[in-house]
Amino acid sequence: xxAGLFSLELLPNQDEREERLIARCxxxxxxxxxxxxxxxKSMVVSVLDCVARKYPLSEQQMEYDGLQQRxxxxxxxxxxxxxxxxxxxxxxxxxxxxxxxxxxxxILNLYPHFVHAKKAMxxxxxxxxxxxxxxxxxxxxxxMAQELLDRYPYLLTEQEKKRxxxxxxxxxxxxxx
Numbered sequence: 001x002x003a004g005l006f007s008l009e010l011l012p013n014q015d016e017r018e019e020r021l022i023a024r025c026x027x028x029x030x031x032x033x034x035x036x037x038x039x040x041k042s043m044v045v046s047v048l049d050c051v052a053r054k055y056p057l058s059e060q061q062m063e064y065d066g067l068q069q070r071x072x073x074x075x076x077x078x079x080x081x082x083x084x085x086x087x088x089x090x091x092x093x094x095x096x097x098x099x100x101x102x103x104x105x106x107i108l109n110l111y112p113h114f115v116h117a118k119k120a121m122x123x124x125x126x127x128x129x130x131x132x133x134x135x136x137x138x139x140x141x142x143x144m145a146q147e148l149l150d151r152y153p154y155l156l157t158e159q160e161k162k163r164x165x166x167x168x169x170x171x172x173x174x175x176x177x
Contacts, residue, residue: 022051029067032074041080044071076152081111088120097127099143142171 025047028035035041045068052064072078072086088103104121107114145164148156156164 022047026067029071032071035071038080041071042082045082045086073151076155079110081107081114081117085114085117085120088117088124092120092124092127095127096143097124097131098139099147100124101128102143138171142168 025044028040028044029048035044048064048068052061052068055061055064068086069090072083072090078084078087084103084107088100088107091097091100091103101121101124104117104124107117108121111117145167149161149164149168153161
């Protein structure tokens, strides 16, 4: 097994070993370059997910969600289905359903039995259908340009950044999100 989201029962502040595990996973999420085994990504995400659910305050949950997103977006070549699902979930939560849909399609092409991705795809498609009718190509071009600018600007030349900003400005009125 290469990836998974594990259901864990951790008790923060009650067990020293669990505290060390949480601290180590937090450190790995803060510095994703230190993750040297594929399975560790899933472990880190699972531990952070478990801890986030234990905290009653949304501020603490947001902190752990942010750490999960940090590891999910570390590499532009990511193919771990759990990390791709985290990306899709974040786009869905922010109302960017076409971007969410792109990641869900990628997951389901590789892992057609990923039930949570199928459920999320239904919701994303429904939200897009209810949101308006811009052509998919326009929305896709806008979303991809925005993602590159936001997440991987170091892969772009200054000329490409300028061109992508222009594309976003001209397509910014898309109503499908």
